[in-house]
Amino acid sequence: MIRVRLHGRGGHGVKTAGRIVGSAAFHAGFHGQDAPVYGAERRGAAVASYAWIDRGPIRERGVIARPDLIVIADETLLADPASGVLAGAETATALFVNTDRVEALALPDSLRSRVIAADLTSRTLAALGRAAALSASLGAAAVRLLGAVPLDALLQAIRDELTAIGVAPTELGKNEQLARDVFALLQPLAFADTGKSLSLAAQSAPAASERTGGSMAQVGYEGVMRGTPSILSGGNSAARHTGAWRVQRPVIDPALCSRCGLCFVQCPDGVVSLDAEGYPVIDYDHCKGCLLCQRVCPVGAIHEERETRAW
Numbered sequence: 001m002i003r004v005r006l007h008g009r010g011g012h013g014v015k016t017a018g019r020i021v022g023s024a025a026f027h028a029g030f031h032g033q034d035a036p037v038y039g040a041e042r043r044g045a046a047v048a049s050y051a052w053i054d055r056g057p058i059r060e061r062g063v064i065a066r067p068d069l070i071v072i073a074d075e076t077l078l079a080d081p082a083s084g085v086l087a088g089a090e091t092a093t094a095l096f097v098n099t100d101r102v103e104a105l106a107l108p109d110s111l112r113s114r115v116i117a118a119d120l121t122s123r124t125l126a127a128l129g130r131a132a133a134l135s136a137s138l139g140a141a142a143v144r145l146l147g148a149v150p151l152d153a154l155l156q157a158i159r160d161e162l163t164a165i166g167v168a169p170t171e172l173g174k175n176e177q178l179a180r181d182v183f184a185l186l187q188p189l190a191f192a193d194t195g196k197s198l199s200l201a202a203q204s205a206p207a208a209s210e211r212t213g214g215s216m217a218q219v220g221y222e223g224v225m226r227g228t229p230s231i232l233s234g235g236n237s238a239a240r241h242t243g244a245w246r247v248q249r250p251v252i253d254p255a256l257c258s259r260c261g262l263c264f265v266q267c268p269d270g271v272v273s274l275d276a277e278g279y280p281v282i283d284y285d286h287c288k289g290c291l292l293c294q295r296v297c298p299v300g301a302i303h304e305e306r307e308t309r310a311w
Helices: 014-027 075-079 120-128 135-146 151-164 169-185 208-212 262-266 292-296
Strands: 002-009 031-037 046-054 069-072 094-098 115-118 248-252 272-274 280-282 302-306
Touching: 002 014, 002 075, 002 135, 014 031, 014 046, 014 135, 014 151, 069 075, 069 135, 075 094, 094 135, 120 135, 120 169, 135 151, 135 169, 151 169, 248 280, 262 272, 262 292, 292 302
Parallel strands: 002 069, 069 094, 094 115
Antiparallel strands: 002 046, 031 046, 248 302, 272 280
């Protein structure tokens, strides 16, 4: 079995990218499954998606702790320990990172030799006119690196999954061409470190102990204080840097600002304050990047920039 783990932020299309990987495997004749992992849907918050591919039935469920391939849609997640993008990375043959500045990545030296990088955001922006949803390009990158799924299966998966979420037919062709470009850009992995190779050759069914990964763990009850969602400490929301959820950053140009205060009044999270002269100031530690301030600015004094920093 090949295990793929995809990481990104809400709005990147990581969930759909995982579905594309699983569907592409199915269209190529393999068994494929996928599962996203996230809480309440929040744009910019860290999310993950898992995909399994095998020649036979897949009985594994849950978190992929030992991935063969890790796909990272946002380089800033590498500096956010809570997102866990490098968990189990020692088992991975490769880490794919969506970036154009691979030398600046916050990576341990032991992993640098396994990093594959390409700027999918710029390619998606050029192909679709926007870079918010990276579903097709991320899915194409993962499928191409696996090396066993042909292009036609990938394109069929993209048509299936994007149609299912309501993507207009006029946009499907653009996403398919984007996938072709990414597919041609990358080279398949050999999975030399794991000794794994996907092919359609018949194999005997694995033993039950192999399917479950060993003996079953016995989980006991640890009492009401640990077994229930009890809140024992005071409020700590100020210490939670929700600025790490941001995909795009709002930037204020003081030379254009008329000090109307609309951004201050309209900010849903209260992260815009006014300085002594009445100019707005953004608290980037907690700004989630909703960009409502940009939309309500009557003089166009607020523009957006791609976030390249994790808090």
